[in-house]
Amino acid sequence: MSVVALVPAAGRGVRLGAGVPKALVPVAGESLLSRAVRGLHDSGRVRHVVVAAPADEVPAVEAELASLRSFVHVVPGGAERTDSVRLALAEAERVVPDARVVLVHDAARAFTPPSVVRDVVRAVEEGAPAVVPVLPVADTIKQVDEAGDVETTVDRSRLRTVQTPQGFAIDVLRQAYAAAGDIATDDAGLVERIGGKVSTVPGHPHALKITTAFDLAIAEAVLA
């Protein structure tokens, strides 16, 4: 099945505070975006990638990904992640009209192993309409009130943290975005809202989202 990946990379990276858009921040000489796209390429399962870049950085992003030119299309992203994914999806439908599987993968999850990409694609190919990579929660979880006082300790046995790439039958993601009246923190959340089934595969610690300077330090020390 033909697989296309959307890479939302249009965020400003306010929490990282690097002074440039987060996707363009280098780790050991290679940007987060380049690493994320290379991981998709190296999975051997993705035919094309559509990157949503910061609107004023499209030429810089195209230059950054020049070595993968035949594999990558760059479009301007939007104000929220959901807007960026919607814009990338429209471009993907234009450039890969026969795509049946679509992945959505944060540029910020630059160190995701290609094996996770393959596992997500395989699950969709085997019939799952929507698939997310997940990890169990390691910490005890407490629910607090508005004052910060603990109300209860939550049973964590069925809680999972969610990573990307998230994989979808393309018709399902299209329907979810057509129905979305609101922003969501992940794409599978939109599928849940239309009553769609979302399955899981094991995620990977290396697929952490680079959000803060601490995450970047971990990436530089351990992952690069």
Ligand SMILES: Nc1ccn([C@@H]2O[C@H](COP(=O)(O)OP(=O)(O)OP(=O)(O)O)[C@@H](O)[C@H]2O)c(=O)n1
């Ligand atoms: N308008 C936006 C906002 C976010 N993203 C992308 O969505 C992914 C996850 O977002 P996050 O890690 O929160 O990135 P930022 O929004 O850049 O972070 P911050 O909130 O610290 O500014 C990132 O690859 C980011 O580039 C996007 O494409 N378009």
Ligand SMILES: C[C@](O)(CO)[C@H](O)COP(=O)(O)O
């Ligand atoms: C999509 C995501 O990476 C899954 O964990 C996450 O929800 C993105 O959230 P953010 O608030 O845009 O960082």
